[in-house]
Structure formats: C-alpha cells, structure tokens
Amino acid sequence: MDTEMTGVAHVNVSRSTCTAGVSKRPDSMTAGRPRLPPPPETHDVDIRWRIRRECCVDPCSLGRAAAFTILSMRLWTLCAASAFSVACSGGSPTAPARVTPTSPAQSSTVTITGHLTATNGAQPLGGIIASLGPTTTSTTDDAGRFALTVTPFAAIRVTLQGTSIVPRSAPRCGRDLARCESRRHRARRRV
Amino acid sequence: MSLDAIALGGGFDLEFYRKFVRNSFDTPNAIQPLRRLTHAPLVYVRTVDDTGQPIDAVTLRTTIDAVWSIGSMWTGGAFGIADVPRGTEDHAGEAGWLTIRWTNLSADNHCGLADIGQDGGVIQLSRETIGCGCNGSKMRPRTVRHELGHAFGFWHTGDVNDLMVGASSQCDQFPSGRELYHAAIAYRRPAGNADPDIDPAGAVNLAPGRIVE
Numbered sequence: 493m494d495t496e497m498t499g500v501a502h503v504n505v506s507r508s509t510c511t512a513g514v515s516k517r518p519d520s521m522t523a524g525r526p527r528l529p530p531p532p533e534t535h536d537v538d539i540r541w542r543i544r545r546e547c548c549v550d551p552c553s554l555g556r557a558a559a560f561t562i563l564s565m566r567l568w569t570l571c572a573a574s575a576f577s578v579a580c581s582g583g584s585p586t587a588p589a590r591v592t593p594t595s596p597a598q599s600s601t602v603t604i605t606g607h608l609t610a611t612n613g614a615q616p617l618g619g620i621i622a623s624l625g626p627t628t629t630s631t632t633d634d635a636g637r638f639a640l641t642v643t644p645f646a647a648i649r650v651t652l653q654g655t656s657i658v659p660r661s662a663p664r665c666g667r668d669l670a671r672c673e674s675r676r677h678r679a680r681r682r683v
Numbered sequence: 684m685s686l687d688a689i690a691l692g693g694g695f696d697l698e699f700y701r702k703f704v705r706n707s708f709d710t711p712n713a714i715q716p717l718r719r720l721t722h723a724p725l726v727y728v729r730t731v732d733d734t735g736q737p738i739d740a741v742t743l744r745t746t747i748d749a750v751w752s753i754g755s756m757w758t759g760g761a762f763g764i765a766d767v768p769r770g771t772e773d774h775a776g777e778a779g780w781l782t783i784r785w786t787n788l789s790a791d792n793h794c795g796l797a798d799i800g801q802d803g804g805v806i807q808l809s810r811e812t813i814g815c816g817c818n819g820s821k822m823r824p825r826t827v828r829h830e831l832g833h834a835f836g837f838w839h840t841g842d843v844n845d846l847m848v849g850a851s852s853q854c855d856q857f858p859s860g861r862e863l864y865h866a867a868i869a870y871r872r873p874a875g876n877a878d879p880d881i882d883p884a885g886a887v888n889l890a891p892g893r894i895v896e
Contacts, residue, residue, distance in 0.1 A: 610690035611871050612864070617688060649884075650686060657688040658697060660880040664684050 600643045604664075608636040608652065620654035687871070689880055694864050697879070699840065703847065703862065704869045705878055706838040709894075716883075717869055717876040718800030719836035723762040724781045726750050726831075728769040732785035732810070742810060743769070745820035746783065749827035756858050757835035759867020776803045781834050783827075787811045794826045799894055800836030800874070817854035825856040832858065833894055837866065 608617045616636030623629040623640075630638040642648050652660040689695055701707035705714040728747055731737050747767050755763035765779075774780035779802065786807040788796060794815035798804030808830065810821035817823045825846065832847050839849035846858045858866070869876075875883035 604684055606684040606686055608686045608688060610693075611687040611868055612690055612695055613693060614687075615690070617690065620688065622686070650684075652686065652688050654688075656691055658691065658695075658880045660686075660688040660882075662686060662882040663884050664686070 601641050602643075603639055603641050605637065605639045606650075608632050608638065610657075617654070617657060620652050620657060623651045623653070624648050689868060694861070695868070696861065696865070699861060700865050700868070701878065702840045703837055703845075703865050708839050708841045708849075714878050715838070716878075717836065717872055717874055719869060719874050720758075720800060720802060720834070721874065722779065723765040724802075724834075725765045725774070725779055726767045726781045726783065727772065727774045728767060728783045729771065729773065729785060730769050731771050733787070738785055738810070739821065741819050742816070742821040745818075745824055746808070746822055746827050749824035750783075750831065752824070752857075753828050753831050756863060757832055757837065757866050758870045759863070761867075761870045774803070775805045778802050781806060781831075783808060785810060789813070794823070795830040797830040797833035797894060799833050799838070801834075804834055806830045806834055814852060823854050825851065825853050828857065832862075835866075836869065837862075838894065 606622065608620055608622065609615060610617055616632075616634065618632050618634040618636060620632045620636075620638075621629055622632060622638045624642060628640055628642070630640050632638045640648075640650070649661055649663050652662075691697070698707075701714060704717055707714045728743065728750070729738070730743060747769065750764060750767050753764065755761065773784070774782045775784075781804055783806045786796070786809060788794070788807065788809035789811040792812060794809055794812050796807040796809075798806075808822050808826065809815055815822060815826060829846055829851075837847055840847045840862070842848055842859075843851065844859050845862050846856050847862060872880070873882055877883070
C-alpha cells in the first residue's frame with residue numbers, strides 16, 4: 493500500500509519528511525550530533541529528556557509543534573533555560589522562529605491521494621465514488637485515482653460506491669491505520 | 684492509499700459469495716461476517732480415535748494425503764498447509780493448529796464436523812458412519828477436503844458441483860472453479876469483513892461457529 497500525503501499549508505515544511513514518527517528522525521538530521529540517551533525511568537527526568545528532544549528539534553518536529561502551539565510555546569520557554577540544550581550543539585534550533593503560531597484548527601487538513609483497483613483482477617476502477625461522508629467525495633478517474641482531504645492522522649473510513657463494484661467500506665488512515673492511531677494517541681497525550 | 688473493490692461481472696457472483704463466505708444457504712436470515720485463518724495452519728492428525736483405538740494405516744494415509752493435496756487452494760494462494768504432523772496429542776485451541784480428531788458421529792449420520800475459520804479449531808471425522816469411506820479407506824478424501832474448507836472459513840453452497848455442497852457421496856473431489864475464485868477474494872479481506880464488503884474497524888472477536896457436513 494502506498495500513501496501519498498501532501499499539504500499542510502501553514503507549515504513551511506514538506507510533510508514527506510515527517511513520516512518517520514515522533515521519536516524517529518532521518519539519519520541525516522542526527523548526523524554529527526551526540527546521540528540522545530534512552531528515556532530515563534522517572535517522570536521528572538522524563539520531562540527534561542523530552543524537552544531536550546524538542547530543543548534539538550528537526551523540521552518535522554516543528555511541524556508537529558506548530559500543530560500543538562500551546563505546548564510548543566511552553567517547551568521553547570523551558571528549552572531556553574534547559575541545561576540540556578548543550579547537547580544540541582551543532583543543531584541550532586533556528587527553524588522554530590520561522591513558524592507562525594497557528595491555532596490547531598488552521599493546521600488540520602491533508603490531501604490523501606489514492607488508487608482503486610479490482611480485488612478480482614487488479615484492473616483500475618474508474619467512475620467509482622470514494623467518500624468520507626456526505627460532503628467529502630471524489631470520483632475515480634480512468635486510472636482509478638482519487639483525492640480526498642482529511643484531518644492529519646485521523647482515522648477515516650472510505651466508502652466506495654458505483655454500479656460496477658460491490659459497495660465497499662474500509663478504514664484507512666494516512667499510511668497505516670495502526671501507526672496513525674498510535675500517533676493520534678500520542679497527540680492526545682501531548683496536548 | 685491503495686484500495687480495492689470487488690468488480691462485478693468477470694466471474695464474481697454475489698449470491699454465491701454470500702452462500703460460500705457468509706452462510707446464506709444454510710441461514711439466509713443470519714448471514715455471517717467473514718471468518719478465516721490468517722496464517723498457514725499446522726494440521727495435526729490424531730492417530731487414535733476419541734476412545735483410544737488406533738486408526739488403520741490406509742485411512743490415516745488417505746487423510747494425510749488429502750490434507751496435503753488441498754495446498755493453498757482454499758486461500759487463493761495466500762498460504763497453504765504448514766505441516767501435517769500426526770500423533771496421539773490434541774492441539775485444539777492452540778494458535779496455529781488445526782486438529783483432526785476421530786469421533787463417532789454415526790448417531791447423527793454425519794461424516795465430519797468442523798469449526799469455521801477458527802485458529803486452533805477442530806475437525807472431527809467419523810469412520811463409523813456408513814458411506815463415509817471409499818477405496819479401502821474409512822474416510823473419503825472428499826470429506827477431508829470439505830471439512831478443511833470449513834476450517835478455512837467457508838460454508839455450504841448447496842450445489843453438487845461444489846466441494847462445499849453439504850452432502851455428497853463422491854469419493855474424491857476438489858474445489859470447483861468458482862469456489863477457488865471466490866475463496867481468493869475472501870482471503871483478500873480481513874476477518875470480520877461484513878456484507879456486502881465492509882471491513883471491521885479493528886480487531887474482531889467472533890463467537891466460534893461449528894458445522895457438520
């Protein structure tokens with residue numbers, strides 16, 4: 493299954509670099525920096541560990557931070573005073589200043605493009621209505637392509653209808669439902 | 684994202700699919716969500732019956748060969764039979780296993796009985812029932828493959844051309860072309876998929892189902 497996610501207009505960061513998850517970064521972003529230790533056991537220390545991670549934030553983290561503005565502002569205040577920021581040498585957190593704080597409501601759409609084929613034959617299915625409800629619909633073209641706008645990381649259920657298929661309904665979410673649900677869970681905890 | 688849907692025409696028959704996958708032949712008013720295995724099962728063949736009596740060599744050999752012969756037919760090639768060990772143990776209820784027991788079902792005139800699409804499920808075969816054997820074996824290869832069809836998640840179709848017809852006197856039979864075609868579609872769907880083609884939101888726990896031939 494391949495997923496193409498584009499957009500998030502308010503953040504000047506390509507989402508395509510943000511797919512490794514909250515706790516992972518591309519190697520190129522961590523090269524030359526001291527590796528962070530594993531999260532400590534106690535709650536207090538764990539908070540500092542997390543703060544330091546945000547100090548060393550990469551553009552992906554910034555995208556997430558913009559989505560949770562209140563938290564990120566608090567974290568930046570703490571980051572400035574944190575002794576752990578020493579570990580961020582070589583990774584100056586300049587990018588956060590360029591992110592315009594926005595409300596969560598402004599940050600919540602991505603366009604998911606999809607491809608519909610036949611279960612029995614694998615041929616592309618055109619003229620099928622893909623929908624996420626009564627207002628979000630897209631009709632597949634001859635190549636079976638469609639595009640739907642959704643809330644980032646939201647679990648969605650795609651409904652497919654057309655005269656040439658058995659009506660279908662399937663849960664989908666970004667790249668992967670399980671990963672999506674995990675991200676949603678983390679997002680709720682952070683907010 | 685990639686999605687797929689069942690294209691109408693081209694060999695797909697929704698009425699047959701409902702019988703075969705959703706049990707609309709036997710219980711038209713209570714069609715079932717898809718029950719199916721999710722990995723290649725170890726099919727354990729007991730070498731003794733439920734009373735401890737040994738199974739004769741011909742019947743045992745015929746049964747084991749019939750299990751192997753079904754290969755990945757019931758899954759559309761998704762996976763087949765992992766192995767067919769034999770012995771006096773019983774792996775009922777153990778993940779990854781199907782257990783073939785030898786049970787006397789002659790009182791009900793049944794040749795076999797099986798759990799439907801249940802990991803750790805049981806197939807019961809009856810040597811004592813009249814008409815269940817052929818060619819020197821007390822169990823027909825057809826019955827073994829039929830019960831395996833149930834074990835992989837399929838129901839009776841009511842058509843004598845199908846292996847899953849429900850009652851037959853044939854000695855040897857394999858799944859029909861349309862059974863293979865629709866089984867392959869079913870194994871492209873998650874367990875719990877409901878009529879007409881609705882995937883479940885998450886993990887599915889279905890009450891066990893059991894059926895007799």
